[in-house]
Amino acid sequence: MMREHGTLIVWPSLLAAGLLAAACTDHPNVSMAPKRPSFWLTPPPAQCVTGKWTGGGRIDPTGNRAASNYDNVDEPAGGQPAAPDPAPYMTGKVTFGFNVFLGQDANGNCIVTKGEIEVNGHALKLAWHVSIHDGVDAYDGRPVYANEFSDGHPGGVCVVVGIPDNYMTARVNPGQGREIVQFEVCDNDRGGRQNTRSDAMRWRTAGHGDTGMTYLTGGNIVEHGS
């Protein structure tokens, strides 16, 4: 009887252990504590270990560094230039949404393997769209390079999509135009309460200026692992 009882306990336990092992096999690399340098390097392959970013929302850039929603802390992180670069500041309501997956090319450069970025500049009534498939920008046929780095907030991390010298090309509507652009977002509330308005976004365009790094008015930026 004791043997039978023991067997009944053991087999479910082994089954549970097996299921856990199987679950771990199905979901590798789910750790939220990736190896990240505390400073920016170019181009550091290790900075692509957490390569999935998604988010969206709204910013209200003013071009005023004294404004409460100007993210002076994160703007220079990663060696990014001070705004506006290029001038002028892009101001007014800007809404956006994106999904970007990072990877590495044969040379170890951090590239965007696939991504969609939509940015709407409401004051200008312009809608930019970037589409990246199989590592190639759909609007210029070139690879899109990216960088991840720690920022000025404890635990915060940023990604820049379209780093020099390539930047990237967006479609601009109305009119199906094209424009060189760069997209940067920072996730400053990883793993914690998400409606803190501490995440930030910056949109740089060759012909319509630079929002500067601006805290979100609403929405969320999420770096969600590899």
Place this chain on the structure above:
Amino acid sequence: MNGKTMHWVNRLAVLGLVVGLVAGLAAAGSAQSVGGQAYSTYVNTPLGSSGQSPLAVLPAVSGTDGAEADAEGSALNVAGALSSDFLNSITSGEIGAAEAGAQSTSSAASVNILNGLITADEVVANVMSSASQSGAVSDAAGSTFTNLTVAGRSFSGDQAVAPNTNVSLPGVGYVVLNEQIPTGDGVTSSGLTVNMIHVYLQSITGGIVDPLTGQGIGGITTTTGEIIVGSATSSVGR
């Protein structure tokens, strides 16, 4: 089975149970679903109709994955009911090991509803939902009107209006501004739909008119149509 063997068996059993519990908790702690959609306009009136446009619906997201969908529209005009331009809808969602969520935004500019009864330079609906170990939340931060007027009442500048503000439109029906429809329990799930302008067209059949006040008395109120401008939905559950 001797005592030594039983001791080993019991230790293994306890270990297995602990492992099983941890696995179960881990599974319970990971988000399993996110959803989102956004559209700028919807018209269903006797004057004319137009479906949800431009409509962006979040594709299915599973595992530790993410997705984005967007749609653009230059202008919409349903004669006598609604005209607007610069229509944009975006939704995105993600599932990660530590957090999951969705966020949606829609906008419309130069809004004119029912021949000027309601106007706005711009309407933006913006919602987000998120679930993590700290719970599940949604909010509509960033949802605003720019220079809104409703039946002669003005809301100047770019501002939010209190959720579910109901304004009567005599002879037409009523409008709900910043209509918010929450879902979920706030612990393991949360969702929110925001309709920035939701006009309910109504008609009354039967009843009588009070000769002293001119107000209708009695009768049956029927909703005959609706107009929505700026709708965004996000949800997350685990």
